[in-house]
Amino acid sequence: MVFNFDQLIQSLPAGTTFVEYIIKMLIMFAIGGILIYLAIKKDYEPALLLPIGFGAILTNIPLTSIVSNPSNGDTGIFGVLYDATIANELLPVLIFIAVGAMIDFGPLFQTPSMIFFGAAAQFGIFATMMVALLLGFTLKEAGAIGVIGAADGPTTIFVGSAFGLDKGIMGPLTVAAYSYMSLVPIIQPPVIKALTTKNERLIRMDFKQREVSRLTRIIFPIIVTVIAGIIAPESVALIGALMFGNLIRECGVLARLSETAQTTLANLVTILLGITIGTTMTAQDFLTKNTLLIMLLGLVAFIFDTAGGVLFAKFLNLFRKEKINPMVGAAGISAFPMSARVIQKMAKDEDPHNFILMQSVAANVSGQLGSVVAGSMILVLIGRIVGM
């Protein structure tokens, strides 16, 4: 089919002039271009931002039928992919198998108390949900927006899909979740510095290295799945996938599957997830006031989560003899292992001989668990209120 100008005019959304349509298309091309630039030039989550950026360009080409045919409304190939992989929560669950296979819970067994930062740093999810409600979002939308703060892209998509949010919300939600995940090194340090004194940032923490038995590593993912399932049954899909991946890693007899989950599966799912989400970013759905608000609220959520972890550490220090470096609390978000690395770098900048990486990693893997449970609690509680 060649380009048909008359057909383009007929397919314009109601109330949109040709000039408005072209301007919006160019803005979306620019947004796609910026995402690709950030991926390639700045190395911000390139595996996701590049496919999302390209998808955003693809879907805004006039008269394209990749999502749906403008003349007869038939579902296009990316529309089919969206329905078959994101709307039914398939890809977020699959990516959790890959993430689980990548996680080493060893540091958490060395410093178990760090697990509480994985809970405290979820404060931002709920605080942001309240702000979103005040701004006029529905309970379902507000809950999904809050999850951005956990720095957990798959959980954000999972919650949004489970709530059946439309593509106009899912696009900005996903872009915000993954953009902020990649901006951890930029967002977290100023928040941490604003909430801590130099002396607090200089606190050193003891770390006693000890072996963790293989039996422990095998039993842990199984029992965690059962406990999480009892507390929040809706979490079983996500935490079950996460822990299944971890069991493959730790069982010691499935090295090839573990390797496949960490590389091939993760790569395949990432490619499909990125480009499919990108194609939901049509100008009509994306260039709205809600998109701007969601991006802003995502930032607020991220700041609240970081602050929640840091302030909880400071609170614990009121009662502890052995003080915790409050920066570790900020690693309780789910962006693994980026957040732990950022905290260690900050500690090293203050004192080149301060080593708090293991405690930060322990808090960071706890954040993975905490964000999945928090997302599941939102699903359970909001689901009950709205009668899902």
Added chain:
Amino acid sequence: MDTELLFHGLEVTVLGLAGVFAALIAFYILIIVLGKIPVENKEQEN
């Protein structure tokens, strides 16, 4: 602002945070208990 919606939000916040802490406290106890399983000599050699 719909007051009922705000109350629902507060309900989700309080119960949600309680649920997250309850789950992670349970995981903490699990880690402490499982951490007591001794490492076998064979594993140490590996």
